[in-house]
Amino acid sequence: MSNAVVLLDAYLREKESEYGATPLPADEVFEIFSFEQALKGQDLSLDEVVAGQVGGGNDGGIDGVFTFLNGNLVDEDAEVLEDDFQPQSVQRRPDLKLVLIQAKRTGSFAETPVDKLMATLREVLDLTRTVEDLTRLFSQPLVARIEVFRQTWQKLATRHPAIRVSVVYATKGDTAEINNKVRTRADRLRDLICELIPNATPDVVFLGARELVDLARREKSYTLQLKFVENATADDSHVALVTLDDYFAFISDEAGALRKYIFDWNVRDYEGDVEVNREIEASLAAPDAPEFWWLNNGVTIVCSHATAQFKTFVLDDVQIVNGLQTSVTVYRYLSGATPDDPARRRSILVRVIVTNDYRTRDQVIRATNRQTHVPVASLRATDEIQRDLEQYFLSRDWFYERRKNYYRNQGKATSRIVTIPFLAQAVMAIGLSEPSNSRARPSSLLKRDADYHRIFDEQVDYGTYLWAAQVQKAVDHFLRTSEASASAAERTNLRFHVSMLLVARAHGKPVRKASEIAGMKGREFSTGEMSAALADVRGALAEYQEGRKESMEKIVKGREFTEYLLRKVIP
Numbered sequence: 001m002s003n004a005v006v007l008l009d010a011y012l013r014e015k016e017s018e019y020g021a022t023p024l025p026a027d028e029v030f031e032i033f034s035f036e037q038a039l040k041g042q043d044l045s046l047d048e049v050v051a052g053q054v055g056g057g058n059d060g061g062i063d064g065v066f067t068f069l070n071g072n073l074v075d076e077d078a079e080v081l082e083d084d085f086q087p088q089s090v091q092r093r094p095d096l097k098l099v100l101i102q103a104k105r106t107g108s109f110a111e112t113p114v115d116k117l118m119a120t121l122r123e124v125l126d127l128t129r130t131v132e133d134l135t136r137l138f139s140q141p142l143v144a145r146i147e148v149f150r151q152t153w154q155k156l157a158t159r160h161p162a163i164r165v166s167v168v169y170a171t172k173g174d175t176a177e178i179n180n181k182v183r184t185r186a187d188r189l190r191d192l193i194c195e196l197i198p199n200a201t202p203d204v205v206f207l208g209a210r211e212l213v214d215l216a217r218r219e220k221s222y223t224l225q226l227k228f229v230e231n232a233t234a235d236d237s238h239v240a241l242v243t244l245d246d247y248f249a250f251i252s253d254e255a256g257a258l259r260k261y262i263f264d265w266n267v268r269d270y271e272g273d274v275e276v277n278r279e280i281e282a283s284l285a286a287p288d289a290p291e292f293w294w295l296n297n298g299v300t301i302v303c304s305h306a307t308a309q310f311k312t313f314v315l316d317d318v319q320i321v322n323g324l325q326t327s328v329t330v331y332r333y334l335s336g337a338t339p340d341d342p343a344r345r346r347s348i349l350v351r352v353i354v355t356n357d358y359r360t361r362d363q364v365i366r367a368t369n370r371q372t373h374v375p376v377a378s379l380r381a382t383d384e385i386q387r388d389l390e391q392y393f394l395s396r397d398w399f400y401e402r403r404k405n406y407y408r409n410q411g412k413a414t415s416r417i418v419t420i421p422f423l424a425q426a427v428m429a430i431g432l433s434e435p436s437n438s439r440a441r442p443s444s445l446l447k448r449d450a451d452y453h454r455i456f457d458e459q460v461d462y463g464t465y466l467w468a469a470q471v472q473k474a475v476d477h478f479l480r481t482s483e484a485s486a487s488a489a490e491r492t493n494l495r496f497h498v499s500m501l502l503v504a505r506a507h508g509k510p511v512r513k514a515s516e517i518a519g520m521k522g523r524e525f526s527t528g529e530m531s532a533a534l535a536d537v538r539g540a541l542a543e544y545q546e547g548r549k550e551s552m553e554k555i556v557k558g559r560e561f562t563e564y565l566l567r568k569v570i571p
Contacts, residue, residue: 004209005107005172011216018415024480027105031055034103034170035064037215038207042066043260045404046414047422048073051442054141055103056488060120061113064101065145067152070094071260074148075443081151087158091277096161098149101168108173109206114185117167118192125196127154140489140553153197163200165193170207178206220261220409226250226301226313229347236306236354238313241293244284245344248334251320251327258331264404265302265319265365265381280329284343291346298349299323302361306354313352319403321365358387380446381420385456392462393418398469415477418469420446425496426472427455427465430503431514433562435496440557460514467521468514475499478530486534493556494537500562501569502533510566540565 016029035049044066055063067074070091079085102113123129123137124146134143153163167189186204193202207215226247231240242250253259280296283289304317320327326348337343353364362382380386381402393400399407399417407417424445425438432454437445445451475498479486486494502525503517504510511517544555544564555561 002174002209004174004213007213008172008209011213018413019477024477025482028480030105030172031063031103033216034168034207034212035101037212038064038101038168038170038205039066039099040215040218041255041257041260042068042071042073043264043405044073045401045419046408046417047419051075051492052101052145053491054139054145054488056139056141058137058139059142059488060124060138061102061116062100062120062142063103064099065142065149066099066101067145067149068095068097068099069152069156071258074152076144076148077441077444078148078152080155081148085155087156090156090159092159094156094159094161095164096149096152096156097164097166099166099168101170103170106171106173109169109171109175109178109182109208111181111185113169114182114189118185118189121189121192121196124150125193135551139487140551141492144492144553163197164203165197165200166203166205167193168205168207170212171209173208175206175208175211220259221253222262222318222409223314223316224250224262224318226315226350228308228311228313228350231308231313233308238306238308238352240313240350240352241347242350243344244292244330244334244346244348247299247327247348247350248330248344251331256335258328261405261409262318263320263324263327264406265321265361277325277329280326281333284330284333284346287342289346292343293347293349296326296348297323298351299326300351300353300364302353302355302364304354304356306352315352321361358390362387380452383456385458386420389423389462389465393466396466398466415473418473422472423465423469424452424455426468426499427514429496429500430468430471431455431460431464431511431517433500433504433510433512433566434559435500436557436559436562438496439493455514457514461518463521464514464518467517467523471503471525472496472499474525475502475530478527479534483527483531484534489552490534490538493552494534494541497537497556497562497565498530498533501536501565502529504566504570505533508570510570536569537565540568543568 012026012029012033015033016023031053032050035052036046039049052064052066054065069080074080080090100117102117104113120138124134124142127150131143131147134146153161186206189204190202193200226242228240228242228246231238251259251262283292283295289295299320300322301315302319302321303315305315307314330348334341334344355361355364366382386402390400390402397416399412400423401407401417401419404419408414421443425442428445429435429438437451445455472495476495478484479491479495479498500511503520506520506523506525507517541552541555541561544561545552548555
């Protein structure tokens with residue numbers, strides 16, 4: 001056994017320990033770990049990583065499927081997939097990326113998995129194949145995740161997307177010992193991708209024990225240096241002029257990729273080919289344009305500590321809370337610019353605000369994002385109830401991530417980290433008996449004020465929120481154990497119905513308001529109780545499906561099945 005494998009096993013044991021007394025199957029742990037490393041540059045939350053798992057029966061040799069549009073993960077309820085989506089709202093030549101991952105806990109790389117994957121791609125990337133056609137061949141989770149890519153591809157066809165397909169094959173083997181037959185098949189796989197998606201950029205990546213360990217060791221740096229030309233200081237904070245070349249270096253990592261994680265607290269995503277970004281790019285491209293900072297509001301950085309010496313800031317806990325549009329546009333332009341491009345010598349205005357007070361941080365975020373329209377949902381994380389929930393969770397040694405990956409990047413136990421979307425789904429299912437909404441609208445529950453205020457009700461005590469999250473975490477973990485014997489489709493589609501039924505049965509009736517279950521805080525459910533709830537959901541689903549030609553996924557997303565389940569199990 002090589003040293004790399006020994007180290008990898010140590011990482012896997014640590015990952016396994018995060019899931020408590022009931023261990024997950026070793027293959028499951030290796031899959032999740034491999035996904036995290038393969039997708040490290042995408043800065044996904046653990047919930048987003050796990051949601052991409054499709055491995056199991058009829059998986060076509062694919063364990064994970066992820067679609068990215070302009071660097072952002074596309075969820076099943078993303079705007080681009082809505083019926084009224086307007087392609088013109090997306091920039092021309094958007095970046096569309098499909099990532100397919102095979103994670104096999106074997107000691108070498110083999111030909112068969114690559115052959116199996118090629119056969120699968122011939123089917124799933126053939127747009128003449130309907131969802132019904134694919135469902136007859138493959139599992140529902142695989143079809144659903146692939147359909148996200150297929151629909152996005154078709155919806156954006158008139159925008160001529162730049163498509164990249166990346167296939168990652170991870171094992172505990174040694175990439176230096178991959179035989180020529182496997183590499184030849186990898187070449188054929190690249191050719192097949194180009195055949196199925198003309199003008200696509202194919203990529204086949206082998207991750208062995210050494211590569212997985214190296215990726216696991218790679219940590220995000222939140223202490224960064226920023227060179228400046230001139231600055232003014234008041235107390236501990238600063239205003240500075242920074243050349244675009246130095247700012248580009250600041251927001252780029254060692255591999256030249258954009259440090260997406262330092263924008264986690266920004267309230268909006270990159271908006272692409274909108275007027276303001278076209279104007280920014282035009283001012284960069286014009287050789288005789290005025291100084292950049294004359295035309296641009298600049299960026300705002302919040303950090304915990306800042307020192308300035310020799311025309312260089314050293315900043316701790318960096319987050320860029322305003323200026324994402326400017327930053328990404330500058331990054332994209334300078335990534336393709338020549339070394340002597342005049343834009344590199346122009347300057348940008350940078351505000352550096354030093355504070356460790358979360359209230360002050362949130363005030364800065366709100367204030368610096370009021371100059372232009374920002375959807376209300378984007379500012380949810382700064383709401384008082386969200387800050388209070390974070391503090392309450394911390395007092396109980398749990399971690400509520402108002403800001404994406406904030407506690408995960410600190411190395412906190414993933415089993416105790418709860419994101420805003422996860423909590424919203426848990427409360428919608430457990431506290432409002434609407435698991436169909438939790439399943440159908442995972443990323444959009446926070447967009448509508450009506451839904452948001454039903455979920456986050458200030459009249460509900462914070463202990464109820466923590467308990468709902470703990471129950472959903474326990475159910476999710478149970479569904480991955482051997483006792484549950486749950487398929488990938490069941491883990492994806494039944495998790496919220498199981499948690500709803502578990503709590504409703506203990507409550508004695510369906511729960512319609514989260515305040516109704518305040519007295520249940522601290523109640524833990526046994527494996528037997530969760531097994532019984534799962535069996536009831538399975539049984540009700542089987543009966544409900546009789547005579548209906550609807551998939552499990554479609555049924556669980558509808559309110560009708562929820563009421564059928566509650567009437568059947570809790571008369």
